[in-house]
Amino acid sequence: MNDADTRLRSASDAARAWVHEAIERLAREAARSADTHLLALALPGFPGIDFYFKDEAAHPTGSLKHRLARSLYLYALCNGRLREGQDVVDASSGSTAIAEAWFARLLGLRFTAVMPACTAPAKIRAVEALGGTCDLVEDPPSVQARARVHAAYGACHLDQFGLAERATDWRGNNNIAESILGQLAREPHPAPAWIVCGAGTGGTSATIGRYLRYRRLATRLCVAEPAGGAFARGWPGRDPDARASSPTVIEGIGRPRVEPGFLFDVVDEVAEVTDAASIAAMQWLEALFGRRYGGSSGTNLVACLQLACAMRARGERGSIVSLLCDRGDRYAETLFDAEWLAARAIDPRPWHAALRACIEDGRWRKA
Structure with a gap:
């Protein structure tokens, strides 16, 4: 081996050593981070239906x-x-x-x-x-x-x-779906009727949908989407070229176009939610849990209530699981600011009243 080959080999070894150290740092970080809480919620209008919300805002960086x-x-x-x-x-x-x-x-x-x-x-x-x-x-x-x-x-x-x-191992390795089902193991309904999540990159819905099939579970997956979002537009016909019909102020979901990570075929239902309804539900989450979460968490809550109302009407029992996606303090100057909402002609108050009635009597109604 000549000097040039030796230098190349040395540089390659140094590069590989840095990659190994970087992966080790990520592994140590994962070992230090505890799993996020699965918060149980009982709502008076839904006897026999248990609600659970996985608090992904508890991560060190504050989100899913x-x-x-x-x-x-x-x-x-x-x-x-x-x-x-x-x-x-x-x-x-x-x-x-x-x-x-x-x-x-x-x-x-x-x-x-x-x-x-x-x-x-x-x-x-x-x-x-x-x-x-x-x-x-x-x-x-x-x-x-x-x-x-x-x-x-x-x-x-x-x-x-x-x-x-593709970056997340959907077969396990403590992905979010495996974590949810593990935490539900001792609950009255360990295999939920529904899991509800949004579609931003599509990674979370893809991971959950694949894992449910991998585990051979009857649990169904609902994507909660801002009204007119690309996932909602594309899902009925599995259209990869779909575009959003309207913009949204709910950050992180409601993409303007179908993203490469959107896997339509692993999703059983799509619930479209107006921005005003999402913001009202976001405010309800603060009342229910005593802390603030972002707009996409509100979108998830609305979809959960819609599914629960349909279950109640059919006389079904079971559990519904969803995600609390990020910390609400990030939206103090936007979604939680009344003047900011008014400037965009968004009034969540009618939806706040409609959701209150739904929580109390288990019947769905629009604002």
Whole structure:
């Protein structure tokens, strides 16, 4: 072996050693992080139907996307796409970016989040507080194209929208579906009638839907979607070219287009929820649990109530499980601000009253 070969071998060994150390850091972080709580909720209008909400806001980075960010970094490392000292970039409306910035700091890497300029200010500040840089884009559908520009200059594109459904091991390895079912094992209805989640990247719905089939369970999966979102538009005909019919203020879900991670065939139902209903339900979550959660958690609650009303009408018993996706303090200047809502002609008060009546008597009604 000549000197050039020796130098190449030495550089290769050093690069492999850094990847091994990075993966070990991620493994240690996972070992330090306890599982998130599964909160039980009994509602007076639904005797015989148990509600559970998995509190993903309890993760160190405050959202469900903590799991995804860890998986995306592992996927990039194990596929040879991420090297020592390389910049990292991704397109995100906030929560994924916060988690990715947190893991970038853990690994000693520079991170850039390409975000819509309309992203909640608290999310932008959170990314910057973790050492990340925010590249704000006026046209939300163009964020992925801008992330690819960063990648063309050498950054590792984590690509949550393109890789979310494959980066997570859906067969187990403490994914969210395995965690939910493990926590339900001693409950009266350990195999829920429904699991409800949103579709942002599509990774969570893909993981849950695949896992339910892998475990051969009768549990059905409902995607809770802002009204007119791309998943809702595309799901009936399994249309990969569907586009959203209307924008939404519920960040993280209600994508303008069908993403590569959207697996329509593992979903049994789609519940479309107006923004006003999601915000009213978000406010109800604060009343029910004594802490604030974001708008997508409200979307999930509305879908849970719709499914429970249908179960009650059929005389069915069972359990429904959903997710509390992120911390509500991120939306103090937007979804929780009455003036901000009024400026956008969103009035959640009629829906607040309708949801109160539903919770009390178990009958669905629109505002």
